[in-house]
Amino acid sequence: MAAWKGLTTNVLSHEPAIYENSFPVEGGTYENAGHVSSQIKALLKGMKISKEVVRRAALVTYESEINICSYARSGKIVLQVTPEHVTIEAIDEGQGIVDIELAMQEGYSTATDRIREMGFGAGMGLCNIKNFSDFFRITSEIGKGTHLKMVIRIDKDFDGI
């Protein structure tokens, strides 16, 4: 199952990346939750990227990271930066999402009490991610894992073609 926002073609794969790195995320614990997001945010701040883009990138990374910590066994976040855009992919190994359309709905959540205690689990994470990205794609395989791809434009004129 897959849901898309923005262009449905994989238009960004041919561009040479100027920066690319992968960060492991531990699943099933909040011990280091948000650590990767802070790291990525600091990295982006050090590049000549507008504050707004940095903030949106940090936000979608954070929501994805929290979801990996909450619902997956393990995962990683892959950051790619080109002059035109920031791409963030959150790839995990875990239970996957049975009904993506349902999971995308504002307010839908299967969060446990433990997650709610931390202040999460309002079912707004995936909607937030979608709202804050220019391109968003989610694919998931039950029992295997979930793959999110978020693209945030740096160059406002960049249309992905």
Added chain:
Amino acid sequence: MTLREIKELLDAEVLVGHDQLDKEIKTAFGADLMSDVLAFAKAGSLLLTGLTNPQVIRTSDVLDIAAIIMVRGKRPSPETLRLAEELLIPVLTTKYILFETAGKLYAKGIVGCMERVDDERAFT
């Protein structure tokens, strides 16, 4: 208002960020749900919350929150404070409840970082 004036107004104790009290604050957001903070809080705002776990600090870092006021006399764990120090985010604690804290700030001209949720989605 500066963070220093806010500290006086709320009779608050500064736990982290003694060196950042000259920061100018114009807007605020209050919630005990980090999901709501992530959806609605805007950069440069003050965060009023009763939550004290390390995720409050992470969330604030991600959103460029100017400072955190922990209400109802809440005191964070050493782990939370360490993270705030590392990420340079001021943390204050006040004995006033959330409603009173917000009211006192509002009376002094601090406004919500958005008025209603159908204003617009917080994109900056």
